[in-house]
Amino acid sequence: MSLLxxxxxxxxxxxxxxxxxxxxxxxxxxxxxxxxxxxQTMGRGRLDRxxxxxxxxxxxxxxxxxxxxxxxxxxxxxLMTALAVRDALLRSSGVRAxxxxxxxxxxxxxxxxxxxAETVDTKIGPAAIVGIGINLKADSLPPTVYDLATxxxxxxxxxxDSVGVLAELLKAIGERYDLLQSPQxxxxxxxxxxxxxxxxxxxxxxxxxxxDTFEGTTRGLEADGALRVETAGGKMRFVRAGxxxxxxxxx
Numbered sequence: 001m002s003l004l005x006x007x008x009x010x011x012x013x014x015x016x017x018x019x020x021x022x023x024x025x026x027x028x029x030x031x032x033x034x035x036x037x038x039x040q041t042m043g044r045g046r047l048d049r050x051x052x053x054x055x056x057x058x059x060x061x062x063x064x065x066x067x068x069x070x071x072x073x074x075x076x077x078x079l080m081t082a083l084a085v086r087d088a089l090l091r092s093s094g095v096r097a098x099x100x101x102x103x104x105x106x107x108x109x110x111x112x113x114x115x116x117a118e119t120v121d122t123k124i125g126p127a128a129i130v131g132i133g134i135n136l137k138a139d140s141l142p143p144t145v146y147d148l149a150t151x152x153x154x155x156x157x158x159x160x161d162s163v164g165v166l167a168e169l170l171k172a173i174g175e176r177y178d179l180l181q182s183p184q185x186x187x188x189x190x191x192x193x194x195x196x197x198x199x200x201x202x203x204x205x206x207x208x209x210x211x212d213t214f215e216g217t218t219r220g221l222e223a224d225g226a227l228r229v230e231t232a233g234g235k236m237r238f239v240r241a242g243x244x245x246x247x248x249x250x251x
Contacts (some may be wrong), residue, residue, distance in 0.1 A: 004174040006063070008034045013055070015042040017062035022120045024064060024155040025127040028071040031066040036166065057140030058151075059165055062131040063173065066124075073186050075130060075225040075240070078103050078117045080180045081130050084172035085113050086196055090136075094166040097185045099197040101227045101244050102219075109246065111135075132169070136160045148184045190221050204247040205229060207239055215247065 007030075014020055017035040019042070024033055039055040051097040055124070067074060077245065089095040089105070097105045097112055105113035116131040134139060135151040137159070151161040180189050194200035207229055216229040227239040229231045 001146055002131045003108050004175070004177055005030075005032045006034050008036055011037040013037065013039040013041060016131075017130070018116060018118060018129050019062050021062035021129045021131070022118070025120050025122050025129060029064050031064060031127075033064040033169065034170070035249060036060065045102045052127050054140050056162075057137045059132065059134040059136055059162055059169070060164070061088065061133075061169065062129055065128040065130060066126075066175065067128055068181055069186075072224055073180075074119065075102075075117075076131060076180060076186055076189050076205060078209055079129050079221075079225050080176045080189050081115045081117065081132065081173065083189070084176040085115065085132060085134070086168065087172035087176070088165060088168040089113075090163045090248070092159050093150055093152050093158075095155050099193065099199070100196065100246075101199045101239075102225065105134075105170070107150055107155045111148060112152065112155065117145055134165065136162055138166070146157070161176065184239070190225065193225075194220055197245065201229075205244050206247055207237075207242055207244050209239075209242040240243055 014037040017037050017040060020035045021033065037060045040060050065077065067077065076116065079102065082105055084098050085105045086099060090218055091098055095107065097107050100106050102148060103115040104111050113134040118129045120127050120129055138151045138153040141149050141151060144220065170201060179185050198221055199218055201218055205218055206213065206215050214231060216231040217227040219230050221227060221236055227244060229237050229239055232239060
């Protein structure tokens with residue numbers, strides 16, 4: 001039985017589930033408070049990018065977590081969440097997804113889900129706000145992103161049961177979160193992420209940082225979840241922020 005006790009707040013339309021979860025956390029919300037919306041008018045992704053959130057087209061979800069972890073391990077929450085999404089999609093829809101560092105869940109190199117983890121200071125201590133956006137319906141994606149994104153419906157061949165997806169997601173987050181906070185939980189989470197991501201080892205990638213771009217081969221993760229990338233000269237670089245894209249598919 002998970003230590004996480006989810007409580008769901010549902011909205012027809014909201015600016016952003018992450019923003020609402022932040023507001024709730026600042027107001028003292030307990031760990032496990034979830035915000036679910038049918039539509040977001042200001043959905044956000046990593047690096048302040050917008051996230052298209054048409055009504056009933058996806059699962060738009062955020063949860064308040066109050067981790068009992070060293071601050072240095074908090075970046076692993078993003079990796080843990082991506083694993084939970086992968087678990088939930090496999091159980092609910094039979095979809096076997098890949099994880100692109102650090103927070104995209106993909107099928108055939110096309111984005112199916114994004115994860116956005118943010119921190120917020122509250123009166124009862126810092127909280128992690130974890131947002132998840134899953135593309136559910138095939139007709140929800142504009143033609144301009146067909147080569148970059150996909151949906152559960154397109155991959156599974158049937159319309160997904162959003163209630164079932166959410167139920168499996170809550171269960172998987174509870175399992176993965178408990179595991180992360182257990183003894184050796186960080187090491188286990190990193191091993192699991194590496195075992196379920198084609199980006200972990202020997203992947204040729206291009207990394208775009210704020211003021212730099214380079215290419216190299218992935219060599220696993222650091223203890224804080226940073227991606228190790230070995231450049232052509234044999235130098236090891238550690239990526240903690242930025243965009244990582246595959247130069248060629250390996251599977």
